[in-house]
Amino acid sequence: xxxxxxxxxxxxxxxxxxxxxxxxxxxxxxxxxxxxxxxxxxxxxxxxxxxxxxxxxxxxxxxxxxxxxxxxxxxxxxxxxxxxxxxxxxxxxxxxxxxxxxxxxxxxxxxxxxx
Amino acid sequence: xxxxxxxxxxxxxxxxxxxxxxxxxxxxxxxxxxxxxxxxxxxxxxxxxxxxxxxxxxxxxxxxxxxxxxxxxxxxxxxxxxxxxxxxxxxxxxxxxxxxxxxxxxxxxxxxxx
Numbered sequence: 001x002x003x004x005x006x007x008x009x010x011x012x013x014x015x016x017x018x019x020x021x022x023x024x025x026x027x028x029x030x031x032x033x034x035x036x037x038x039x040x041x042x043x044x045x046x047x048x049x050x051x052x053x054x055x056x057x058x059x060x061x062x063x064x065x066x067x068x069x070x071x072x073x074x075x076x077x078x079x080x081x082x083x084x085x086x087x088x089x090x091x092x093x094x095x096x097x098x099x100x101x102x103x104x105x106x107x108x109x110x111x112x113x114x115x
Numbered sequence: 116x117x118x119x120x121x122x123x124x125x126x127x128x129x130x131x132x133x134x135x136x137x138x139x140x141x142x143x144x145x146x147x148x149x150x151x152x153x154x155x156x157x158x159x160x161x162x163x164x165x166x167x168x169x170x171x172x173x174x175x176x177x178x179x180x181x182x183x184x185x186x187x188x189x190x191x192x193x194x195x196x197x198x199x200x201x202x203x204x205x206x207x208x209x210x211x212x213x214x215x216x217x218x219x220x221x222x223x224x225x226x227x228x229x
Contacts (some may be wrong), residue, residue, distance in 0.1 A: 036220075042222065043206065043220050043221060044208075045220075046217060046219070090157070090158065100163045100165060100170040101163075101210075102148065102160045102171060103150070103158075103160065103218060104160070105157045105158040105159070107157045
């Protein structure tokens with residue numbers, strides 16, 4: 001079965017330093033992968049997606065992720081953290097066949113940004 | 116980003132009562148999904164709905180749950196007899212156009228069962 005594993009439940013970084021949120025996937029074929037962000041008491045916002053095109057994917061707010069098949073990883077990065085990046089981040093894999101698709105979420109990584 | 120709206124934003128109910136959560140997806144869309152997030156836990160798939168039929172449902176989606184499209188535009192999730200463990204954030208989502216498109220999520224309805 002397809003799944004994603006987020007390796008860190010909490011990550012703390014200082015403002016202005018790089019962010020790395022790790023995600024590994026399990027899939028028998030080339031997956032569609034996503035990162036969503038959830039700010040406190042807010043809904044889920046799409047950051048970026050990988051759907052078998054370029055392996056380096058750029059998203060909103062300066063985030064990017066690289067699909068590495070050899071490592072079955074899809075880590076999320078940002079060169080310089082901002083206070084507003086503090087939120088919960090979910091790595092997601094899409095599963096299904098034509099007719100219906102559903103999203104399988106990772107357990108989430110809570111990012112804390114220190115002043 | 117395409118807009119999916121949900122009402123109410125917060126629903127408080129007594130255990131055993133029925134609740135109806137509403138979603139207005141991207142206009143005229145035929146596909147939509149419901150997900151649930153219990154406080155502090157990950158988001159879980161509940162059900163997918165296409166063209167007035169359930170296409171897939173999870174183990175969570177038991178006989179207490181139902182989905183409908185009552186008026187051609189709104190979609191509803193009904194819980195017939197709520198339990199304490201139904202307290203969660205409920206999100207609806209739908210793809211922009213085709214079923215293969217990225218799913219856009221509504222802001223969620225926080226359900227509190229007392």
